Amino acid sequence: MDEGRLSAWLSDAAGAPVAILSHHRLSGGAIQQNVFLGVTRGGVAEEWVLRTDNTATLAVSLGRGAEFALLRAAHAAGVTVPEPLFGCEDRGVIGAPFFVMRRVAGSATGHAAAKRAAAMGGDAALAGDHGRQLARIHSIRPPRADLAFLGAPPADATTAFITRMRGRLDDAGTPRPPLEYGLRAMELHAPPPLPPVLCHNDFRTGNTMQQEGHITAVLDWEFAAWGDPHEDLGWFTARCWRFGQYHLEAGGIGPLDAFLAGYAAEAGWQPDPARVRFWQLGATIRWAVIAADQAARHLSGRETSLELALTGHMVPELEWDVLDQAEALHAGKA
């Protein structure tokens, strides 16, 4: 990273001289790189995070420019996110598009958050906070010129989801009858479409930054898309995202009713519990598809990684879970 070039660009964007005092890589996701920047802006010390793409980027995730626009939309909608500062599409500055946001205190470790909440018998307040955050995200509705990169909303989120998942299974080329079974169950029991909202599509414990039991930031916007609000509610509450605290249905941190009550209080409408369970099945299928793709990245030799390899071995458990949930859906218990 050419510090001189970056600080020149930042100074221009900020309209004040920016000096980079320190920088270091933060632990980021598999897809992005986060770099801490200790700077002075016009002589005043500030702490920023620069977010850019890793070399092996998933084709299905949005680019940094889009993520920056989403962060701005979310910030304006009252979602607790790091304040978005500057976005840069010019590859000439650091070699890839990037954006800069204000650094937020806290940690985003799923297992630690779930363990902490479980130790106090579940954190209903924190679960409710997650519901409220999600409702604010869902207050963003199409059409939005600033989010035009998301494309037109699907006429029916369920049909679109099933088509997308089948396409990814076909691309991967490994037959997965249990996932086909789950998708077929969704097709047979699809609820009527709802007006589309902005879905975060990776809203789960571990993707919200927390400090002392409070949300300090909702992170990782790169899978956002127009969809059914219950898609996000199902993703957050699916068994596979409870980090071992299976009895705490809301993300392994609290009770489901507290989460849904927080959502309803902010949104002004009650989520449909049957739809939430329907999309928990969708979440489990989608995570299985993603996990299998991650293992495929390892197997292809593009990115040899023990973590990706082990993620592949999560698929059988997810398939097992899909069969249980699909059976319940068929039985009308979902």
Place this chain on the structure above:
Amino acid sequence: MQEKPDPRNLLETARAVLLERLLPVLPESARLEARMVASAMAIAARGIGAADEAPEPELGAAIRAGLLDDDPGLLVRLRETARVRLAVSNPRAL
């Protein structure tokens, strides 16, 4: 004939050394990876000699097309296969 101990025994023995002797003296920064190595060794050990049959090639397509919607034995068959896979990848989930 391969010399004994067999690959499964070697993996299990080596894994015990990793977890019981090495892990406690590793720096904190290396422990997560060491546990991942232990997990990989456990999966590999369970996979030795385990059934590894490819699914019937047309099964997924038939499910997708709805041809098996009324097949009462389908779910049982899918669970049997899933159980075999899970017994290697994560038997604790059974």
